[in-house]
Amino acid sequence: MSNPQLLADLERGLTLPASWYSDPEILRLEQARIFRRSWQYAGVASDVADPGAFFSCRVGDVPIVVVRGRAGELRAFVNVCRHRGHEVAKGCGRRETLQCPYHAWTYDLDGSLRAAPRSEREPGFDNADWGLLPVLVDTWGPLVLVNPDLDAAPLGETLGDLPAEVARRGLDPSTLEYRGRSREIVVAANWKIVVENFLECYHCPVAHKSFSRLIDVDPDAYELTTARWTSSQIAPARAGQNLPYDPTGEITESQFYFIWPNWTLNTLPGPPHLRVLVFQPLDAERTATFVDGFWAPGTPDEIVEEITAFGTVVGQEDTELVESVHRGLRSGALEHGRLLAGSEHLLQHFQRLVVDALA
Ligand code: FES
Ligand SMILES: [Fe+2]
Structure with a gap:
C-alpha cells in the first residue's frame, strides 16, 4: 500500500493497517527509521554525575552506554x-576505563580504544580506528536523552515548546530528584498499541474507574493538544469523596505528555513530580516498559509510594487492554480500526508520524 493511500485512510479516521501491529518486517523498518533516528529517554543524570560514572541502557535495539568523562563532559556511545560485538559496559557504576568482558579490549572514557591485548603483534592495527561509536546525548533537568543518529537535530527541536508548557503548569524538572524505578515489565503487545493506548482517555471512564473518580475525564474538561513531535493531555482533578488517594499539593491537574517516538511524562495531582514511562519494542509482539519517578525534594516516602501505587493500578488496567487489542489485531480479523477524531486525534497524529518515518 502506498503512503498517499495510507495517509488518506488516516485522514478518513481509519487506523494503520492491523498487520502493522505484529509484522516483524514493519518493526525492522521502525527500528531503522524511528528508533535509530530519534531522541529517546536513556536514564537518570544523577547516575552519571561524577567523572567515570556510567550506565548502560538501550534505545530501540541499540545498546547504549552513557558516561561522564574525566573533565566532566557527558558522552554516550553504542555499547x-x-x-566482535560484545556489550562493553553492564549496569551502572564508576570506572577509570570501559573494558569489554570478552577479550578485554579497553576503551577510555572518551570512547577511544586504549588497549587491545595482542594487537601489538598485528601489523597495521591502529587503535585510533577502533574507538566506540559515539551517539548524541543531552539532558533535560534530571533526564538523560540519547539519539543514535549523529546527524539528528538537537533535542530542543524534538521537545519544542514542551519545557515551557511544563513550566507553565508548575513543574521545573531541574528541581526534581530521582526516587526510583517501578513497573519494569514486559507487555504482550506491539509498542504502537501501547503508545496509542497512552494517547487517549476515551477509555478512561470505561476502563479506569478509580482514575476517573480522581480526574475529570469528560471530553469538555479533558484537553488534548498536539505539537510537531509531542502531545499533551491535561485535565483537572475532581473534588470530592472517595478519591483513590489524597491529591493535596501544588499540582492540581493530571498532565500526560508524549514525546516521539516512545517516551512519556506523567504527573498526577499532588506534589510536583514527573514519572517517565517508556515503551521499548522487544520484538513485534512484546514491549518492555518501566517508570522512573522524579519528585520534589522532601516529598515524604508515603506520598511517593501512594501515587506510584496508584499509577501501577492504572498501568495494570492498561496492560490488560493493550494485550487484548494485540490479540485482536493479530487475529487478522480486521484490516483497520476507526478512530473518533474528537477523542483520538493524538493517535491520528502519532500514526501519521509513523507513516512519515517509514516512507
Ligand atoms: S568482543 Fe570485546 S574484546 Fe572481543
Ligand atoms: Fe489507560
Missing part, C-alpha cells in the same frame, strides 16, 4: 565492542 558494542568494536572487536
Whole structure:
C-alpha cells in the first residue's frame, strides 16, 4: 500500500493497517527509521554525575552506554565492542576505563580504544580506528536523552515548546530528584498499541474507574493538544469523596505528555513530580516498559509510594487492554480500526508520524 493511500485512510479516521501491529518486517523498518533516528529517554543524570560514572541502557535495539568523562563532559556511545560485538559496559557504576568482558579490549572514557591485548603483534592495527561509536546525548533537568543518529537535530527541536508548557503548569524538572524505578515489565503487545493506548482517555471512564473518580475525564474538561513531535493531555482533578488517594499539593491537574517516538511524562495531582514511562519494542509482539519517578525534594516516602501505587493500578488496567487489542489485531480479523477524531486525534497524529518515518 502506498503512503498517499495510507495517509488518506488516516485522514478518513481509519487506523494503520492491523498487520502493522505484529509484522516483524514493519518493526525492522521502525527500528531503522524511528528508533535509530530519534531522541529517546536513556536514564537518570544523577547516575552519571561524577567523572567515570556510567550506565548502560538501550534505545530501540541499540545498546547504549552513557558516561561522564574525566573533565566532566557527558558522552554516550553504542555499547558494542568494536572487536566482535560484545556489550562493553553492564549496569551502572564508576570506572577509570570501559573494558569489554570478552577479550578485554579497553576503551577510555572518551570512547577511544586504549588497549587491545595482542594487537601489538598485528601489523597495521591502529587503535585510533577502533574507538566506540559515539551517539548524541543531552539532558533535560534530571533526564538523560540519547539519539543514535549523529546527524539528528538537537533535542530542543524534538521537545519544542514542551519545557515551557511544563513550566507553565508548575513543574521545573531541574528541581526534581530521582526516587526510583517501578513497573519494569514486559507487555504482550506491539509498542504502537501501547503508545496509542497512552494517547487517549476515551477509555478512561470505561476502563479506569478509580482514575476517573480522581480526574475529570469528560471530553469538555479533558484537553488534548498536539505539537510537531509531542502531545499533551491535561485535565483537572475532581473534588470530592472517595478519591483513590489524597491529591493535596501544588499540582492540581493530571498532565500526560508524549514525546516521539516512545517516551512519556506523567504527573498526577499532588506534589510536583514527573514519572517517565517508556515503551521499548522487544520484538513485534512484546514491549518492555518501566517508570522512573522524579519528585520534589522532601516529598515524604508515603506520598511517593501512594501515587506510584496508584499509577501501577492504572498501568495494570492498561496492560490488560493493550494485550487484548494485540490479540485482536493479530487475529487478522480486521484490516483497520476507526478512530473518533474528537477523542483520538493524538493517535491520528502519532500514526501519521509513523507513516512519515517509514516512507
Ligand atoms: S568482543 Fe570485546 S574484546 Fe572481543
Ligand atoms: Fe489507560
